[in-house]
Amino acid sequence: MGISSPGIGSGIDVNTIVSKLMAVESAPLADFDKKSASYLAQVSAFGNLSSALGSFQGSLASLTSVSSFQSLISTPSDSTVMSATANSTAQPGNYRVNISQIAQAQTLASGGYKSTTAAIGVGNKTTINFALGTVSGGTFGISGSALGASLSTGGLTPGSLTLNNTVIATDGSTRSARLLADAINAKSTTTGVSAKPSATVTSANLFGASGASTYGDVDTSGGGTYALTVGGVEIAAQASGVAGGAGLTAAALDTALTSSAVTRALADANITVSGTAADGTLRFSNADGSNIAVTEVVTGSVTGGIGNSGTANVGSSSTAVGSISLVSNDGSPISVGGTNPAGAGFTAGTGGAYLGASFAADATRTSGNIVIDSTNNTLQGILDAINKGNFGVTASIVSDGSTGTGATPNHLILTSSATGVSSTMKITLAGSGGNPPDPDLVSLLGYDPAGVQNLSQKAAAADTRATVNGIAVTSSSTSISGAIAGVNISALAVGNSTLTVAKDSSALTTNVNGFVKAFNELNSQITSLGAYNADTKSGGPLLGDTTLRSLQSGVRRQLSASITGLRGTSLTNLSQIGISFQKDGTLSLDNAKLQKAINTNFNDIAGLFAAVGRxxxxxxxxxxxxxxxxxxxxxxxxxxxxTQGTLQGNVALPAETTIDADTTWTVTLNDTTPPTLANTATISLPAGTYNPSQLATLLQSSINGVSAFANAGATVTATVGDDGKLKLQSTRYGAKSNIHLITASGTDASAVFGSGSSVDGLDVxxxxxxxxxxxxxxxxxxxxxxxxxxxxxxxxxxxxxxxxxxxxxxGYAYQLNALAASYLGAKGAITSRTTGLNNSVKDITKQKDAFNSRLTDIEARYRKQYTALDTSIASMNKTASFLTQQFAALSKG
Incomplete structure (x- = not known):
């Protein structure tokens, strides 16, 4: 390929000529760039506007809620005792709060096990049911045995008894259950343990046995005398010279016990009488635990009396000593020690159980079953099954750190998932196929506050207890609501505090100032983008833009209009709370006028800003x-x-209904069309005999204990009507509320519901x-x-x-928030304008590219033309040179 250099042959500056021609041809490119830059400037301006409007909308978010303007502030005098929050329904005032107990969950612990993976029992299929409820009556503590025989004479030496590592003050004068109980109760604040003496009762065979009296006729004919005293009260006496049968006999003793003087004297000594000496059942008792001394005082020759018939009576004395029971004030275990706890009727160690209590399941709490067999009959397997059940009880394994041969460090710990007295556990076990439950599992887990308690309670379920202005209140959690209308108290510690509830005018003022500030910032941005500077004769990037003008006028129009639809208020415009437009288009706030509105119309200010319905x-x-x-x-x-979906029984429940072992029912709750698998579950009912109330509680807690239902927020209530018929009802309302039940195994559902049918709910x-x-x-x-x-x-x-x-x-904030939303977002006016401008830039880019392509063709054409001219002139120059040479040669010749 040859090398070309245009103009060399002709002397014509082809490159310069073409360059100047192309400069003229490409002049329109500047117009393309100018238009594109203008559009891009507007895109950037709309970006700034969108950002400002977005910030404005963000500032409105909290102002569209009524609560933002009607908040109250709750201030406790002691923040370590309690915290509190108040909503708009609360009434300002001062309240005295005394918290005496903090809610806690029940915790139970098993005995120790060597391994967490070793088999427990033989693997017989055992169903374990967990129910949550309330313990009533009785106490939690330790029941002591009879006090040591020597106590009535020698007392308890110092240091004999310690409770929870505190020494009980005993000495030689501590000679009765009552006195020991007084000593224990004197330390109750320190130990958390109180004592309750049992009634002191004389021996059952002191005056006879098997219906026969052993009280012989008293004979003082030999010159002696006889007197019988009980607790220091003389019951009967016989002077000398009275033959046997003619004076004091068993029957005569019974007569003496009915005399008014003896009766009064015994009552003054707090002693009561039961039975009769004639039939050998006479017993004396003292309810306060004081000792009862029964003494025969004899002088001279006497026969007969207590356990004596016809033989000499030299006098006798016996002292009945009571026992005491220890009560844990908070349901926690009691540690018993000391040098002689047996003298006080106790065994050294730590323990405690419910005594004389009853248990009632709570229908509002879930219950559930787990099945333990040869596949999971280990401590770890039981833990996993309980936690998977998700029915209000969590399990863990704790090691006490013991080591060595025979050590059993691993303990199964069960804790109710919720606090409150209704979270006490009852754990029952049932076998399968007519077989009893595995006894080793019963020994591990069987727990009934009203019966056998094979697990040890480490912490009792407890409510929060408090007084508010002297009125006693309780709560199952640490949160106390309802005691003060609109106020929720969080109990943190036992103690006293005052609570001041006041209007949060500072928050309202902050919100109103925030509204004014947000508008002024938006207005400043709008003004800047659409302004014209007369000095520089230049305008903002959105000068005259219809979208900008529409937004500006829309905002001002809404702020200038009065609020309509407000019920029961005189506030309808911003000027009434001190907000007004200035000449420059900004808003200003008169704080004095706002404060006056707060003082007189606090609850109505919200209607000026938020959406309100009344x-x-x-x-x-x-x-x-x-x-x-x-x-x-x-x-x-x-x-x-x-309405709610219901399953209504049509037969009255009998006094008792027996549920057989392995009874399972399939329940469908709040199902959809088409059906959803998670809305159907199978429940297992523990075998047993239930009265109607217990049966309703069992069904409600069993259904509500299904984790799939609980996760979906689906629950039921079970009630027994005045007609004795059982009704299951979904707590949900509407067409999506329904409940259906069929028998899977065991006792048929018809035993409970008869031929009752399900009715689905209806929407309003x-x-x-x-x-x-x-x-x-x-x-x-x-x-x-x-x-x-x-x-x-x-x-x-x-x-x-x-x-x-x-x-x-x-309200204004609500309206402006909606207005801002109409300009922002994927379908907003700003987005639409920005999209249009970007499309225009793209079109200009396409036009510019097309024009550039045409310029390339034009330049090529110019170069072709001038190159041809260059070539022609070069050829003519060459010919001219040749002719010149030829003419010169001819001239010489």
Whole structure:
């Protein structure tokens, strides 16, 4: 390929000529770049506007809620004792709070096991049922045996007894159950243990046995005398010279015990009498645990008396000594020690159990079953089964650190998942196929507060107990609500505190100032983007833009209008709380005027900013609204109330219903169309005999204990009506509320429900403002296309037909939030404009590329033309040179 250098042959500067021609041809490129830069500047400006509007919308988010303007502040005097929060329904005031007990969960522990993986029992299939409920009556502690025989004469030496590592003050004067109980109770604040003496009762065979008296006729004919005293009270006496049978006999003793003087004297000594000497059943008792000394005082020659018939009586004395039981004040174990705990009727060690208590399952708490067999009959297997059950009890294994041969360090620990007295556990075990439960599993897990307690309680289920302004209140958790309307107290520690509830005017003021500040920042950005500078004769990137002007006018129009639809308030515009427009288009706030509004209309200020709904019927509540909901006052008409799905039995339950072993029922709760697998589960019912109330509790807790139901928020209630019929009812309302039950094995469901049938729930139905509305459970929502579109109300109560009217208003923050949303987002006006501008830039880029392609062709054409010219001229120059040479040569010749 040859080398070309245009112009060399002709002398024409082809490159310069073409370059200058192309400069003229490419002049329109600058217009493309100018347009593109203008569009991109607008895109950037809209980006700034979008950012400013987004910030403005973000500042409005908290202002669209009523609670942002009606908050109250709760201040405890002692924050270590309690904390508190108050909502808009609370009343300002001062309250005295005394917390005496903090709620806790029950904890049970097993005995020690060497291994967590070794088999427990022989693997017989055993169903273990966990129920949660309340213990009533009785005490938790240790029941002592009879005090040491020497106590009545020698007392208890110092250091004989310690409780929870505290020495009980005993000495030689501690000679009765009552005195020992007094010594223990004197240390109760330190030990957490109190004592309760049992009644002291004389020996059952002191005056006879098997219905025969052993009290012989007293004979003083030999010159002696006789007297019988009980607890220092002389019951009967016989002077000398009285032959046997003519004086004091068993029958005469019974007569003496009925005399008013003796009766009064015994009552003064707190001694009661039961039985008779005549039939050998006479016994004396003292309810306060004091000793009872029964003494025969004899002088001279006497025969007969206690255990004596016809033989000499030289006098006798016997002292009945009582026993005591220890009561743990908080249900925790009691540690017993000392140099002679046996003298006080106790064995050294740590323990405690419910004594004389009863247990009632709580129908509101879940219950559940686990099955233990040869596949999981280890400590670890039992733990896994319990935790997988998810029915309100958690399990763990704790090692006590013991080592060496025979050490059993591993303990199964069971803890109720919730606090409160209704979280006490009862654990029952049942076998399968007619076989009893595995005895080793019973020894490990059997626990009934009213019966055998093979697990040790380490912490008792307890409620939070407090007084508020002197009124006693309890709560199953550390949270106390309802004691003070609108206030929730969190108990942190035992102690006293005052609580001050006051209007949070500072938060309201902050919110109002935040609103003004957010608007002014947005207004500044809008002004900057659309302004014209007369000095520089330049405008902002969005000068004259319709979208910007529309946004600006829309914001100002909404802020200038009055709020409509507000019910029961005189506040309808911003100027009433001190907010007004300035000449430069900004907002200013008169804080004095705002404070006055706070003082006089605190609860109504929220209506100026948030969406507010208020009805004349207190059973109809505002839930939410939509962007298309129009402010106004709407009449309400309810044609159908929401109902719950039920399974109603049609036979009265007998006094007792027996549930056989291996009874399982399949329950479907709140199912959908088409059916959802998670809405059906099989429950196992523990074998036993139940009265109607117990049966209802069992069914309710068993169904509610299904983890799949609990995870979906599906629960039931079980009640027995006045007619004795059992009803299961879904707690959900509406067409999605239903319950169905079929027998899988064991006792048939008809034994409980007869031929009763299931009825599905219904949604609420009616109109809002005369417009159709859609029901979903108890919620009624205005239909699309109507002014009430998106207005959602909760309808309760039992009245049909006209239910009054409902006023709905949209405060300024709510309206502006909706306006901002219409400009932002994927379908917003700003996004639309930005998309259009970007598309214009793309079109310009395409046009510029096409023009550049054409310029390339034009340049090529110019170069071709001038190259041809260059070649022609070069050729002519060459010819001219040749001719010149030839003419010169001819001239010489």
């Amino acid at each position: 009805g004349t019927d207190p059973d109809i509540k505002f839930v939410s609204s939509g962007s298309n909901t129009k402010a106004g006052d709407y009449a309400l008409n309810i044609t159908q109330l929401a 139905a009616g109109t809002i403002g005369g417009y159709m509305a859609t029901g979903d459970g108890q919620n009624l929502t205005g239909a699309a296309g109507a002014p009430v579109e998106g207005l959602k109300l909760t309808v309760t109560g039992d009245a049909l037909g006209n239910r009054g009217s409902f006023g709905f208003s949209q």
